[in-house]
Amino acid sequence: MSAVTPGMVCSHHHLYSALARGMPAPPRQPTKFIEILEQVWWRLDVALDEEMIRWSAMLAAVEALQCGTTAIVDHHESPSAIEGSLSVIANACAAVGVRTNVAYGVTDRHGAEGARRGLAENERFLRAGGRGMVGVHAAFTCTDDTLRGAAELAAELGVGVHIHVAEGPDDANAGERLHALATDDWHLVHCVHLDRDLPGTIAHNPRSNMNNSVGYARPAARPNRVVLGTDGIGADMLEEARLAYVRLREDDVLASPDTVWQWLENGYRLFPEARHDRVTWNYDHADSPWHVAFTPGVRALQVEVDGEVLLADGVPTRVDLAEVRAKAAEQARRLFARL
Numbered sequence: 576m577s578a579v580t581p582g583m584v585c586s587h588h589h590l591y592s593a594l595a596r597g598m599p600a601p602p603r604q605p606t607k608f609i610e611i612l613e614q615v616w617w618r619l620d621v622a623l624d625e626e627m628i629r630w631s632a633m634l635a636a637v638e639a640l641q642c643g644t645t646a647i648v649d650h651h652e653s654p655s656a657i658e659g660s661l662s663v664i665a666n667a668c669a670a671v672g673v674r675t676n677v678a679y680g681v682t683d684r685h686g687a688e689g690a691r692r693g694l695a696e697n698e699r700f701l702r703a704g705g706r707g708m709v710g711v712h713a714a715f716t717c718t719d720d721t722l723r724g725a726a727e728l729a730a731e732l733g734v735g736v737h738i739h740v741a742e743g744p745d746d747a748n749a750g751e752r753l754h755a756l757a758t759d760d761w762h763l764v765h766c767v768h769l770d771r772d773l774p775g776t777i778a779h780n781p782r783s784n785m786n787n788s789v790g791y792a793r794p795a796a797r798p799n800r801v802v803l804g805t806d807g808i809g810a811d812m813l814e815e816a817r818l819a820y821v822r823l824r825e826d827d828v829l830a831s832p833d834t835v836w837q838w839l840e841n842g843y844r845l846f847p848e849a850r851h852d853r854v855t856w857n858y859d860h861a862d863s864p865w866h867v868a869f870t871p872g873v874r875a876l877q878v879e880v881d882g883e884v885l886l887a888d889g890v891p892t893r894v895d896l897a898e899v900r901a902k903a904a905e906q907a908r909r910l911f912a913r914l
């Protein structure tokens with residue numbers, strides 16, 4: 576017996592993280608969140624080039640499909656390869672058959688010119704008809720001018736802003752910086768240390784928050800719509816939902832898995848068509864929150880999108896799994912050599 580559900584939606588991902596696994600240890604051990612950014616992610620993203628971006632997206636999309644995830648909201652940064660990067664990601668995922676909503680994370684970490692180029696990449700991609708949002712890394716790495724520029728561009732193009740908000744204590748004044756700018760279509764990621772409510776959807780990433788030791792976001796206590804993301808640690812949404820549930824439950828013993836299931840459901844606001852994707856699972860109650868919450872290891876056997884089988888017996892049909900893994904491994908070696 577096996578259950579069939581709609582496709583899963585990962586509502587916050589960093590596809591470029593697919594190559595980061597096994598990367599060399601940083602020169603100094605990070606002791607807090609800002610040092611994890613400085614010594615791990617900001618060294619990694621600056622080393623990315625187009626081929627690395629392509630194969631990390633391809634590998635991450637294949638791995639998403641193998642978890643029954645057919646739609647991904649991606650947040651991308653590659654300061655040394657900005658122009659065209661969003662198209663590379665969207666095309667790689669489309670080749671595998673995974674739907675995407677992409678954004679380039681604008682930042683002033685590389686000066687005003689870097690921020691301008693990031694904003695231009697969002698604009699180029701969206702004006703060409705690409706599906707996405709205007710990305711911003713986070714308020715604490717941007718000037719007020721850059722934040723305003725991103726908000727204005729998003730409003731002009733009729734999309735939201737996809738931004739990390741108060742993930743760690745270093746961004747604790749994000750509420751003050753953003754409250755005059757944020758609107759209902761903004762995609763607010765983390766909101767762990769946010770000191771007020773902002774309009775928008777909150778993307779909750781429990782595993783990443785625990786891994787970075789930033790604290791519990793308590794998303795159920797916010798009035799916002801909540802969706803679930805992985806923040807770059809794969810795209811297994813049933814796994815993320817199980818973790819979201821126990822983290823919620825640790826905070827509130829009266830909480831129910833239905834709350835977390837609703838967070839998964841809310842992902843269809845971003846990708847309504849993913850409701851019609853069909854995922855066949857290896858477990859006959861994969862459609863039941865109370866079953867899934869207590870059943871680790873549920874796997875997708877088959878995935879069907881628009882009538883096309885994209886995953887058969889756990890293997891992608893459009894691309895060669897072994898080839899994708901080999902190419903991604905080759906790019907990971909190049910990336911690690913640069914680090």
Ligand SMILES: [Zn+2]
Pocket residue numbers: 587588589650739764806807
């Ligand atoms: Zn993130």
